[in-house]
Amino acid sequence: QMLLVESGGGVVQPGRSLRLSCAASGFTFSNYDMHWVRQAPGKGLEGVAVISYHGSNEYYADSVKGRFTVSRDNSKNTLSLQMNSLGPEDTAVYYCARAVYTSNGDGLDYWGQGTLVTVSS
Amino acid sequence: AIQMTQSPSSLSASVGDRVTITCRASQGIRNDLGWYQQKPGKAPKLLIYAASRLQSGVPSRFSGSGSGTDFTLTISSLQPEDFATYYCLQDYGYPWTFGQGTKVEVK
Numbered sequence: 001q002m003l004l005v006e007s008g009g010g011v012v013q014p015g016r017s018l019r020l021s022c023a024a025s026g027f028t029f030s031n032y033d034m035h036w037v038r039q040a041p042g043k044g045l046e047g048v049a050v051i052s053y054h055g056s057n058e059y060y061a062d063s064v065k066g067r068f069t070v071s072r073d074n075s076k077n078t079l080s081l082q083m084n085s086l087g088p089e090d091t092a093v094y095y096c097a098r099a100v101y102t103s104n105g106d107g108l109d110y111w112g113q114g115t116l117v118t119v120s121s
Numbered sequence: 122a123i124q125m126t127q128s129p130s131s132l133s134a135s136v137g138d139r140v141t142i143t144c145r146a147s148q149g150i151r152n153d154l155g156w157y158q159q160k161p162g163k164a165p166k167l168l169i170y171a172a173s174r175l176q177s178g179v180p181s182r183f184s185g186s187g188s189g190t191d192f193t194l195t196i197s198s199l200q201p202e203d204f205a206t207y208y209c210l211q212d213y214g215y216p217w218t219f220g221q222g223t224k225v226e227v228k
Contacts, residue, residue: 035217037165045157045165045208045219059215062122095164105171106212107155111164 002026002110004096009115014087022079022096022112030054030074033099035108036081038092038117048094049081063089086119093117123147123211127220133228140196142223144209149189153213156185156194159222160205168207169194199225 008020022034036048049070050059058070069082079096093116097108124147134140144154152172157165167176169185172192182197196203204227209220 044222045159045210047210047217047219050215050217061216097164105155105174106153107167107170107176108157108165108210109167109176111166114164 002098004098004110004112006094006096006112006115009094009117011118011120012086013121014119016086017082017084018086018117020081020083020094020115020117022081024077024079024096024098027098027110029072029077033101034070034072034079035097035099036070036079037095037097037108037111038090039095039114040089040092043092046092050099051079083117086117088119091117091119122216123150123214123218125209125211125218125220127209127223129223130221131224131226133226134199135228136199136201138199138228140199140203140225142194142207142209142225144187144192144194144220146190146192146211146213150211150213152188153211154185154187154192155210155212156183157208157210158203158205159208165208196225 003025005023012018035050051070067085071080093114095114096112098110100109126145154172156169159165173185184195206222206224208222
């Protein structure tokens with residue numbers, strides 16, 4: 001059974017840092033690119049960061065570039081998101097999701113349940 | 122970044138209705154588009170990938186079409202469990218970008 005479980009969310013003051021984790025199980029984690037997607041309260045979905053299956057390539061939304069860093073430890077089946085210089089605009093539920101690439105098409109086929117990050121003084 | 126414009130932002134429908142949601146890309150994205158369903162408090166769920174391919178386990182009342190810049194998600198006969206918010210997502214180029222969402226509500 002494939003599972004993605006996020007952790008590390010909570011309340012943090014503006015300007016501080018937070019590190020999110022996503023524990024993967026039930027599939028060969030090292031074979032898949034992984035995404036972080038967030039959703040502010042009552043708002044739509046926003047792709048935040050992507051890391052390639054081997055960890056050598058990363059992509060970031062402009063809104064987080066220079067502040068967030070995505071990483072992975074394939075030996076521990078873990079995805080991470082280091083978030084620095086947090087602002088109220090970063091308040092959201094953060095999801096990790098698995099990217100699937102096939103000859104017929106791509107998509108985000110498995111998602112975690114999300115972890116809530118609240119940036120507030 | 123590629124902009125995805127989804128419409129309508131919300132719609133009201135009844136069980137049994139045919140529902141259509143559209144998504145327009147700011148540039149051509151071939152057929153690199155997926156549709157996702159999200160229910161309150163839950164993670165999104167992949168319904169359709171490559172514009173028209175049904176994800177395993179998704180009911181056949183869901184269908185997708187389009188290529189290039191214009192795409193459509195159709196629910197042929199709306200069921201009670203289909204009331205949710207739907208998002209398109211382009212996976213043509215990074216960063217992958219979502220449409221703003223369409224909330225399908227009970228009429």
